[in-house]
Structures are given as C-alpha cells and as structure tokens.
Amino acid sequence: MQETIIEAGRSERYYWRDLWKFKELLYILAKRDVTVRYKQTFVGVAWAVVRPVMTVLAFVFAFHKVAKIEDKSNIDFGLIVFSGVIFWNFFASSFQQVSNSITGNANLVSKVYFPRLLMPLSAAAVPLLDFFVGFAILLPFLLFKGVIPNWHLVLVPLFLLLGYLAALSLGVIFAALNVQFRDFQQLVPLIVQYGFFVCPVAYSVATIQGLSWFKYYYWINPLAGIIEGFRWSILPDYPYFDWSSFIPSLIFIVITTIIAVYFFRKKENSFVDYI
Amino acid sequence: MTVIEAQNISKRYIIDHKKGNTKDTFRELVTDSIKNIFSGKKNEDEIAHEDFWALKDVSFKIDQGDRVGVIGSNGAGKSTLLKVLSRITEPTHGSVKISGRVASLLEVGTGFHPELSGRENIFLNGAILGMKRDEIKRHFDAIVDFAGVEKFLDTPVKRYSSGMYVRLGFAISAHLEPEIMIVDEVLAVGDAEFQRKCLGKMKDASVSGRTILFVSHNLTAVQGLCNKSMFMQKGQLIEMGETSQVLATYLSHVQKTELEAVYTSPEEAPGNDKIRLKSIRIIPNYVDSQRHLDIRTSFKVKIEFWNMLDEANLNISLHLNSLTGECIFNIGTESKAFKKGIITAECDIPNNFLNDGSYSISFMVVKDTALPLFNFEEALIFEIEDYREGMAWYGKWPGYIRPKIDFPITQLEFNNFS
Numbered sequence: 001m002q003e004t005i006i007e008a009g010r011s012e013r014y015y016w017r018d019l020w021k022f023k024e025l026l027y028i029l030a031k032r033d034v035t036v037r038y039k040q041t042f043v044g045v046a047w048a049v050v051r052p053v054m055t056v057l058a059f060v061f062a063f064h065k066v067a068k069i070e071d072k073s074n075i076d077f078g079l080i081v082f083s084g085v086i087f088w089n090f091f092a093s094s095f096q097q098v099s100n101s102i103t104g105n106a107n108l109v110s111k112v113y114f115p116r117l118l119m120p121l122s123a124a125a126v127p128l129l130d131f132f133v134g135f136a137i138l139l140p141f142l143l144f145k146g147v148i149p150n151w152h153l154v155l156v157p158l159f160l161l162l163g164y165l166a167a168l169s170l171g172v173i174f175a176a177l178n179v180q181f182r183d184f185q186q187l188v189p190l191i192v193q194y195g196f197f198v199c200p201v202a203y204s205v206a207t208i209q210g211l212s213w214f215k216y217y218y219w220i221n222p223l224a225g226i227i228e229g230f231r232w233s234i235l236p237d238y239p240y241f242d243w244s245s246f247i248p249s250l251i252f253i254v255i256t257t258i259i260a261v262y263f264f265r266k267k268e269n270s271f272v273d274y275i
Numbered sequence: 276m277t278v279i280e281a282q283n284i285s286k287r288y289i290i291d292h293k294k295g296n297t298k299d300t301f302r303e304l305v306t307d308s309i310k311n312i313f314s315g316k317k318n319e320d321e322i323a324h325e326d327f328w329a330l331k332d333v334s335f336k337i338d339q340g341d342r343v344g345v346i347g348s349n350g351a352g353k354s355t356l357l358k359v360l361s362r363i364t365e366p367t368h369g370s371v372k373i374s375g376r377v378a379s380l381l382e383v384g385t386g387f388h389p390e391l392s393g394r395e396n397i398f399l400n401g402a403i404l405g406m407k408r409d410e411i412k413r414h415f416d417a418i419v420d421f422a423g424v425e426k427f428l429d430t431p432v433k434r435y436s437s438g439m440y441v442r443l444g445f446a447i448s449a450h451l452e453p454e455i456m457i458v459d460e461v462l463a464v465g466d467a468e469f470q471r472k473c474l475g476k477m478k479d480a481s482v483s484g485r486t487i488l489f490v491s492h493n494l495t496a497v498q499g500l501c502n503k504s505m506f507m508q509k510g511q512l513i514e515m516g517e518t519s520q521v522l523a524t525y526l527s528h529v530q531k532t533e534l535e536a537v538y539t540s541p542e543e544a545p546g547n548d549k550i551r552l553k554s555i556r557i558i559p560n561y562v563d564s565q566r567h568l569d570i571r572t573s574f575k576v577k578i579e580f581w582n583m584l585d586e587a588n589l590n591i592s593l594h595l596n597s598l599t600g601e602c603i604f605n606i607g608t609e610s611k612a613f614k615k616g617i618i619t620a621e622c623d624i625p626n627n628f629l630n631d632g633s634y635s636i637s638f639m640v641v642k643d644t645a646l647p648l649f650n651f652e653e654a655l656i657f658e659i660e661d662y663r664e665g666m667a668w669y670g671k672w673p674g675y676i677r678p679k680i681d682f683p684i685t686q687l688e689f690n691n692f693s
Contacts, residue, residue, distance in 0.1 A: 004377070006362060007370035028402040032388055032395075039390045039431070111385040112403055113362035183302065269365045272358070273288065 015265070019115045026118050030125035033097075037126050048133035052089060056082045059202045069203055073239050076145050080231065084201035086134035087230045090127050091163045091223070092192045097123040098171025099188045103178050106275045116268040120172045124164055131160070142234065150236040159230040162249060166223060169256035176267040180274045199223050204231070206240045218245040222252035276374075278455060278486050279337040279360070284369035286330040286355050286510075329355040330366070331510040337503075339454075342477070342487045344501035344518060346494065346525055349652055352510040353490045357457050360488065375454025375486075378404055385444070389433035393424050393443060396432050400447045414450040421472070422446035442469060449476045456480060459490045474500055494522060494599035526598060526633070534559070534568075536655060541581050550640045550649045553579040553617060557657055562626075569660040570677055573626040576636060576655075579619045588643050589613050591620050598633040598656070603675050610644045630677035631661035 038044045056078065063069045064077045071077055101123040102109060102116065109116065135156075142149060178184040196202075198221060205228055208214060218225050225245030232241030330352045337343055345353045358364045360371060361379035386403040387396050397418055401411040419425055422442040424435075432440060448456075458477065477500060481487050491497055497504060497518065504521035506513045506528075514524050535556040538544035544551040559574040561567070568574065578591060590610035595603045608620050634657060639650040661672065 004373040025402045036390045108386050272364050
C-alpha cells in the first residue's frame with residue numbers, strides 16, 4: 001500500500017517522483033486546454049491559420065513596403081517574417097500561458113493536491129499546436145517561393161525545444177510571482193509586445209549590423225540566436241546563422257531554469273495562502 | 276490497522292497588521308522597501324506580525340474502516356486539518372503518516388471546465404482526483420448512472436443545472452475507490468433524495484473497508500454516518516472517541532444559555548469596519564414566577580448594532596437554527612436608509628411555537644438587500660425547556676416546532692357492534 005508522510009519541507013524529497021506519478025494528469029490538462037481552445041467558434045482550428053497569416057501580411061506591409069527595410073540576402077522578405085512570426089508566436093504565447101497557469105487554475109490549487117509544476121508544464125500545449133499549424137502552412141509557402149529545405153530541417157525540434165525551455169523557465173518565475181502580485185499579469189503582455197520588436201522577428205539580425213553594439217547583440221538578447229537558428233534550419237541558404245550565438249542562449253536558459261525551479265519550489269507551498 | 280497517524284501537527288498563518296492594510300500590490304512592497312532604505316529603518320517597526328495558529332498540536336490515530344466525523348464551530352480548524360491531510364497545504368510543525376491513497380472531496384466538481392462536455396469532464400475530474408484512465412473507463416457507466424445525466428453527456432457542463440453539476444461531481448468522487456476519503460460539507464447542496472444517495476454511498480464505502488473523514492455542521496448526518504468523531508475547538512483537538520460520547524461533549528461545550536450578549540464599545544465588539552454588534556438580547560415574557568424559558572414563554576429578540584456607514588440601505592436577516600445546524604426559520608426586516616449611528620431591531624417569537632431544545636440565533640446585516648456586510652454566527656445560544664400538563668408520557672417530544680393547533684376529536688356515532 002502507498003505510504004505518504006506529510007511534514008514541513010518533506011515533499012521536497014519526493015517531488016520529482018510525484019511529478020512522474022502524475023504524468024497522466026499532465027496529458028489530460030494539456031488536452032483540456034487544446035479541446036477548449038476553439039470551442040464555440042465557427043471556423044475552429046482555422047483560426048490558427050488565419051492569425052499568423054494576417055500578422056505576416058501586416059508586417060510585410062509595415063516593415064518592407066512602408067519602412068523600406070531591405071534584406072541583403074536574396075531571400076524573400078515574406079519568408080523571413082513568416083518564419084520569425086510563427087516562432088515568436090510560439091514563444092510569446094507559451095510564455096503568456098505559463099505565466100498565467102497558476103492563477104488561471106486557482107480552483108485546483110485551493111482544492112486538490114498535485115505537483116503544482118504540472119500546471120506550467122501543461123500550459124504550452126496550445127501554443128505548440130498553433131505552431132504546428134503555422135509550420136504546416138509555411139512549408140508549401142516555401143516551395144511556392146522556390147525554397148527547398150535541406151537537412152537543416154531535422155534541427156527544427158532542437159530550436160523549438162530551446163524556445164520552449166526559455167519560455168517555460170521565464171514563465172515559471174512569472175507564474176510564481178503572479179500568485180502574490182498580480183502586477184505581473186499586467187507586465188507580461190508588455191514584455192511580449194516589446195520583445196516582438198527587440199527580437200529579430202520581422203527583420204533578420206543582419207539588418208542591424210551597422211550598429212556599434214552589434215557584436216554584443218546576442219549577449220543582450222539571448223533569444224535572437226534561437227530565432228535566427230530556427231530560420232536557418234528551414235531556409236537552407238540563410239546566411240546569418242552563427243553557432244556561437246548559442247552560447248549566450250544556453251547560458252541564459254540554464255540560469256533561468258535553475259532560478260525558476262528553485263523559486264517555484266520555494267513558493268509553491270504557499271500558493272494556496274495567497275491565490 | 277492504523278491508516279492515519281498525526282503527530283503534533285500545527286499550522287501557523289501570519290497576519291500582518293499595518294495601518295489596517297497589507298501589501299497586496301507589488302508597488303506597495305517596492306515603494307515601502309525604497310522608503311525604508313532611505314529612512315534607514317526596517318519594516319518590522321511598522322508591522323505587527325500576528326501569529327494565528329489554525330491548528331495547534333493536534334495528534335490522533337485513525338484505524339482502517341473508521342468513519343470519523345470532524346465537528347466544531349466555525350474557525351475550529353476543521354478545514355485546515357483536512358487541507359493538511361489532503362496535502363493542499365503543509366503543516367508548520369509535526370508530521371502525518373498516511374497508508375493508502377487519499378482522495379479529498381473538498382468541493383464537488385473541482386476542476387470542471389465549463390466548456391467541456393460531461394463526458395470530457397468525467398475524465399478530467401477523475402484524473403485531477405488521481406484516477407488512472409482505465410480506472411475511469413471501468414467506472415464510467417456507474418458514474419453516469421449515479422449522477423443521472425445520460426442524456427446530457429455531450430452537453431457542455433456550463434449548460435447543466437446546478438443540481439446536475441453537483442451530482443456529476445459527487446458521482447465521480449464516489450467512484451474513486453481510494454483507501455481514505457476526505458469529505459467536507461458536500462451535503463450542503465443537492466436535494467434530499469440525492470443526499471440520501473450520497474450518505475448511502477459513503478456507508479457502502481466504509482463497509483468495504485475504506486476510511487472516511489467527514490466534516491459537517493449537520494450533527495444528524497455525523498451521528499448517522501460516523502462511528503467515531505473528533506471535536507475541535509480553536510485549532511485544538513478537544514476529544515476523540517465514540518460519536519455519541521463526543522457529540523455529548525460538543526453539545527455541553529456549546530450549550531450555554533445566554534440570554535444576552537452586550538458590548539460596551541465598538542473596539543471590542545465583533546464585526547468589521549462597517550458594522551459592529553452592540554447587543555443582542557432575548558427578553559422573555561415569563562408566564563409564572565419560575566422564570567423558565569419554556570415552550571409557553573413568548574419572547575422578544577432585540578438587536579442593536581453600530582453602523583459606521585453613512586447613507587446606507589440596510590436590513591437584517593435573522594436565522595434561528597437548531598444546534599445540529601439546521602435552519603428552522605429565516606426572517607428579514609425591511610430595508611431602509613440609515614445614517615451613521617446605532618440601529619436597533621426587534622421581533623416577537625410567539626409562545627407555543629418552538630419545541631423544547633437548544634437553539635442558536637445568527638443574523639447578518641445586509642446592504643442594498645443583496646450584499647451581506649457581516650454575518651454574526653451563533654450570536655446567542657439558548658435553550659427552551661419542556662412543559663407538559665395532564666400527560667403520563669415523558670419521552671422527548673419530537674420535532675423542532677410544537678404549535679398548539681386545535682385538533683378536536685369527537686365520537687361520531689354510538690354502536691355496540693353486536
């Protein structure tokens with residue numbers, strides 16, 4: 001028979017084992033979010049197609065036609081924006097969903113026990129689904145523009161994983177803070193909006209090459225390397241990818257993950273008292 | 276076999292008093308910290324930390340198959356105890372050893388998603404409560420049958436009636452088959468038929484060797500279901516043992532006839548910054564020199580309270596409850612506009628109305644006929660004594676009310692049935 005011992009600080013030791021035991025719930029929570037996502041909508045999952053396409057059209061117009069940003073490579077500007085936007089959408093909405101995952105499940109937090117980390121972990125299901133839909137439209141679009149992806153394509157999951165880890169670790173910190181201070185709920189959309197312009201989403205890094213602090217750019221913005229890497233993996237001729245840009249990204253992910261796990265674990269037992 | 280063994284568990288909450296408010300926004304925390312950096316003094320001077328022990332040194336053992344009722348007035352620590360046992364919150368000190376799977380029904384329908392259908396919610400809720408997928412599948416038909424929602428399985432639960440919602444929630448929990456089941460006030464909802472079904476299901480569960488912890492204000496239900504009980508007061512375990520024994524102790528603790536509760540200043544009176552109780556009295560019209568409040572005695576209930584709100588529409592809603600927690604009646608005053616000051620209300624309770632027994636009066640002050648400002652629970656507890664004339668039977672008169680209703684009986688015809 002299962003033995004449980006409850007005492008102050010005890011759950012620490014069995015936390016990861018518990019998390020594994022509840023893996024089925026992770027799947028069910030993720031499935032819940034996906035099922036609910038397009039309920040009571042007329043066109044359903046088609047929204048996952050419409051949103052990125054409309055965003056891309058608007059940005060090609062704004063950046064390319066109005067702001068006259070030219071890319072020095074021969075790659076179609078639409079492809080640069082499209083690849084940036086679907087990846088950024090994945091990162092941004094994962095980050096947002098994860099940040100709101102605890103407060104959004106307040107009724108569960110105050111009524112039943114399970115490792116709280118399940119809630120942020122399951123929160124990226126919907127953004128992931130949206131990403132796959134976006135990716136599925138991007139591929140025929142690539143072929144239409146005459147770009148044929150090469151072996152780099154197998155590295156897409158790697159960049160996706162890095163993006164997920166970055167969004168998750170940052171989001172987990174925000175999720176824990178959000179329980180006590182709802183200020184972070186206001187802050188997150190602002191960060192996302194800001195990040196869109198700071199990261200090379202609607203332009204490639206090469207566009208800002210002329211700036212004096214350009215060589216530190218990857219260190220200032222650890223996400224930039226991941227986004228450029230993702231572009232490189234689907235656009236075989238993409239010239240602006242640099243493996244060394246991985247160093248800041250990896251350092252950033254490792255540090256935020258450590259902080260996130262430590263902070264979340266420290267705070268999670270008091271969630272119920274503040275939520 | 277002992278399935279739950281709790282040793283000296285305590286749970287502390289820290290309440291910050293700081294000029295009447297706490298730091299709820301990040302801004303306050305930041306600005307205060309910055310202020311303190313510049314003024315060079317620490318926060319602690321301004322904040323009075325008050326420790327509140329929701330549980331204090333509670334130790335007990337529960338054997339397999341026991342049905343344990345947890346009783347005590349509001350704020351006794353019952354819910355905190357259940358939260359600790361179901362691991363929602365950690366104890367500050369002490370430890371609990373539990374053998375077996377625990378499922379808590381702190382609220383039925385926990386985690387239902389309104390957009391999902393009944394079918395999807397059965398799987399979601401089951402998983403949240405710790406059931407494996409094949410386990411849910413195995414019980415699926417029984418759950419649907421118990422809840423009586425066959426026709427609406429594919430309807431989103433947001434379109435369910437509240438009764439259906441609760442029934443489905445309970446049905447899932449009832450089929451959990453955990454070794455230990457923790458139940459908190461689920462019977463407060465649902466109709467009588469459903470309540471009977473629930474109690475029956477809980478009894479079945481215990482027959483099959485499961486252990487049940489049951490929190491309720493409804494002493495009748497505790498008496499009917501539980502073989503053992505725990506009586507808690509102010510975070511401490513006062514007594515644990517056979518239900519009848521513990522109920523007797525509980526009743527003797529709460530049963531103190533007070534015909535008035537009077538507070539001389541608003542500072543010490545119960546209430547909040549809007550409303551404070553000044554006094555509540557029972558003024559009997561004794562029928563003889565004995566000065567007994569018995570079934571022949573009519574009495575007045577008179578309430579006075581301080582109103583700290585300017586220009587508010589207020590009314591009082593008064594509940595007369597039996598000591599087992601059932602409401603016998605609820606009456607309300609009309610809602611009128613009041614200014615700051617003392618407000619009083621009184622009502623007459625007729626004679627030959629309440630049966631003998633113990634009763635409590637709770638009342639709340641309501642603003643704009645909808646917003647309760649404060650609920651004064653068990654503001655007074657009193658006892659009505661029995662009185663009988665010309666009767667050779669002295670058993671307990673059943674029922675909560677004992678009206679004197681004309682009930683003529685006459686012989687209609689004479690017949691010698693030869």
